[in-house]
Amino acid sequence: MLGIGIDIGGTNTKLVVVTRAGKLLAHERFRTEASKGPASFLKRLAAAVACFRRDYGRQLVSIGIGAAGDVDPERGVLRFSPNLAWRSVKLAGPLEKLTGLPCAMENDANMAAWGAYEIELGRKTEDILTLTLGTGIGSGMILAGKLYHGSTGTAGEAGHLKIVPDGRPCHCGASGCLEAYCGSYSILARARELIKNEAAFVKKFSAPGKEKLNTICLTNAAAAGHAGARRVWAETGNYLGMGLAGLILVLNPGCVVLTGGVSRARKWFMPAMQKVLNHQQIKTPFQKVKVRISDNADLGSYGAALFGLEHGLK
């Protein structure tokens, strides 16, 4: 019994075929090219699924889709995606028709949370909060062993939890959101405010041929002892701790899983983050919670495949 997992991102769409135990059997990737429109995209998606079916036939029993944006899981509709610039696009239903397979759809961060639940934690922790730390911050929750998506499928907009009233501008249009401090665009903006000579900094701390101020470059600088870079990461950890503290007080998770590119700088932001969590006045939820980092860049597509299997087998 095999499941197909699909992760639709602004740039690329990833597909995987996995077993019920989460073993990867095949993968595929194509450019989303959202500007060509949903019909073109669905055609290419169905073609990729058809290739898998040629190889695995009736062993394939379900599809799970994680999409970057506001998803209506009941109707299988991508309500809105800033990354794809699509509005009210039906995806699950048409793909079911094109492929004949049952198709479950959720926001991509929710699918990453399911992936963390199954793959990282082996379903052993029932209450999990996952934060995907990238350009923006997505979040998903497994509560009491079930994916929780709220009354409109939008639950887990934790990146837009306000941590500083009238704070830094956020990509969402508001200000002071967690993402406006810990999304990579903010981390880099704060770095630029501290770095005197950006060109020299980039040259010194980037890999050859990849000269660009990004979070990898900023992590290299911190590792080399650059005071400004270390300060930016410590501040990031402090802000992340502020956001996480609120989320832990409300949700009381057994485990928080941090994933996404920014989480690779763990060594430089985790101490400041942990300090905020250690200094909370209400102790019980903080004594129990474990914070883990997942380096699995495919939690979203694996999670989608496993969630599709879980859903399709009901």
Add this chain to the structure above:
Amino acid sequence: MLGIGIDIGGTNTKLVVVTRAGKLLAHERFRTEASKGPASFLKRLAAAVACFRRDYGRQLVSIGIGAAGDVDPERGVLRFSPNLAWRSVKLAGPLEKLTGLPCAMENDANMAAWGAYEIELGRKTEDILTLTLGTGIGSGMILAGKLYHGSTGTAGEAGHLKIVPDGRPCHCGASGCLEAYCGSYSILARARELIKNEAAFVKKFSAPGKEKLNTICLTNAAAAGHAGARRVWAETGNYLGMGLAGLILVLNPGCVVLTGGVSRARKWFMPAMQKVLNHQQIKTPFQKVKVRISDNADLGSYGAALFGLEHGLK
């Protein structure tokens, strides 16, 4: 089939006997007198239950307890209660032994949330956040139709969500918590900062014989057009909106139920609160959510009884 509900507060302990449909058949109340210790309290509690059993016999099938404090629902232990000044007190197990009835225990705000789910909403909304607005702010959640209490039973400490970094001092020892702005102690402290002659204010706006600056007096003043009182309530609504906005983004509830004494000033704080919710950038969760007020002062004990029945019948 009848259930006993018990609400243990710092001052009083309330007991009710209700039917599966939530109809009240009997009620009782005694002073908690926590300083006499848990053994004395349990004896008095068992005596009150024995009276109910004399009247209702085998129709009584379960007990639900809601207790003000940090509850371990798995072990039936009140870990800590600032109101009772008790630590690590076993309640559910001993009461089961004394009465022979299965006994489920949760934090009092969780039981009030269950009461809101069953009585106010007739189980028709699956995802509910309840805020109990009193001296402090408690919160409870029904998610996907189940009481959600998190990995240590502590979920829903929404009163301590930080809304202003380094803000007003909170009773929990931290600063800037939602409760430090919208708990009645803060509302009254902010009123005192604005009212020039407190004695005259209290005399003018309190009921005869109840001359005291409390939220009722402050509500009367707002109704009479007192500018300072109206400003305090509008500020309270603004802060409550800030806290609720974060909670709605994370939890995406179908309904928020506000209850507790402070919620009676709805007319004066709701417009400012609603304004904050209407101005959020991420629209979907705010378009769907309904905010309701419950004036039922016994949601906690009713909820405990109904939750006990739900739990005992599994």
